[in-house]
Amino acid sequence: MIGLLRSNAGLVAVGILGLALLAGLPIILDLYTLLQITLYAIFAILALSLAFIWGYGGILCFGHSAFFGLGAYAYAVAVINIGESSVPLLIAMALPALLAAGLGYFMFYARISDVYVGVITLTVTLIFYNVVNSTAGPQYHIGEALIGGFNGMPNVPSLNIPFLPDDTLDPQGMFVLCMGLLLVVYFGLHGLLVTRFGRVLVAVRENEQRVEFLGYDARLHKLIAFSIGGALAGLAGCLFTAWGNYVSPTAFSVVQSAQIIIWLMVGGSGTLLGPVIGAVAISWLTVEIGTQQVVNANVVLGAILLVFVLLVPKGVAPMITEKFAPWALSLRRPAATPHQLPQEGKA
């Protein structure tokens, strides 16, 4: 047990830190900051959903906001019609997962090359954006829910305690839920990646042909991974709508898709912690830059992206583990085996 803990020290540390933030932040932070951090947690879930399919599955999805936006709108439409948030939350995950499965079927089973997967996903999100953008007017409604076109959908109900529509979550409750879900998604994906499915998925990223020579269906692995990523992006979309009680077509925008990719690039797409750090750091920075008038936020973000692509191509998290962790480990090692210390001193 102790050995297991030690070999997973990083994971344990993340878990403890996560739980500490989950319990502590609502007590110490003011409402405004807590709301901001709730949003960062939602974005972190979104970043993880893309990290899983891009960083581990090797699927270059340039239009991830299609799933995010679909989840956001599916929740809004469903919760307005149903008047209770539990089923809408599930719908907001199921619809993007189905879209991903459908898209994935045509892309992966037709063995379309990576570049075209990028083009197709980008196109899909553009289609969503333009269709939803042009649905202003009373004739565009699903049940009782007006789609609202470029004006978006205001007054979307918040999440409530399952099946108790009158007990909506307060900001503290929403924070605990989002932070909790972030931890569940983070550790869930970690767990998934050590299973045979997860390991084969990484192998597909490395060499699809060899995976098939070994008797695994690479197409099916990609399809399942893509659907999981779609469902998680949908979850983030649902939380996003519930957080702001509002959704607009910008959820589908290419800017939104690019934003997720930037989080991954800055944080490190081949890891799970990196995208979380990237999403939180960049989102925080965007807000901070917005408070002053000297430089435009997009200029700063563009510069940051340039710096990372050129100087830290793998992102922050791999850089830390590769460059600094060996140094930190070498400091720790003598302490772990104290009897060797005197000998080393003599030499």
Added chain:
Amino acid sequence: MSPPLIETRGLSKHFGGVQAVRNIDFSLAEGELRCLIGPNGAGKSTFFKLLTGQIKPTSGAVLFRGTEITNLQAHEIARLGIGIKTQVPSVFNALSVRSNLWIAAARHKKGKAVAQAVEAQIERLSLSRFADGLVGQLAHGQRQWVELGLVLCGEPNLILLDEPAAGMTEEERGRTAELIQEINRAHPLIVVEHDMSFIRTIARRITVFDRGAILMEGDVDQVFGNQAVRDVYLGKQAAA
């Protein structure tokens, strides 16, 4: 009489106007070790791609133990127990040797048996020094062995090796030849090679490809003594 392990009937593959493989009737018995030789462009690699389902033939059929497998997907053919080592090592570069072999062994094993199979393969291929290193950082010859390990971990019924000794040192070639003979005690093999001395070491029966068709088939001495084979392929090297 039991059907051949693998058999092709009138197998052809055209790429546009190019006839890469023409009307090949080939069969391999259980337990056999067969060498395929032929000049570049003779269709050997295309033939392998047809056997493993990477490409579909223009006409003709592939049968495995009497069952037609012509139109199966590559992974379905692999599940029947046909393993292939490709010409350029096809491995998982960003993963360790151990992880590479784990994925191969986990296809049909569970729990502790996977780790045992991986360790046994590392031992067999003398890879223990690099077991936790990334495959992408190994030398070409070592990557060839890792790929061989991937194939063997699948415990295949038939192994196809496309130039297994390419890019190896003289010493590594010797070790690979020994390995192939050892593997053949348990598994039937088809080996494509260019190196004649390597062929002489391992071969019993040889099939010669030329311009997409089978030129001849026979024992080592028959083939090496045949004038037509010398003309198309061996040339001065064998005559000397």
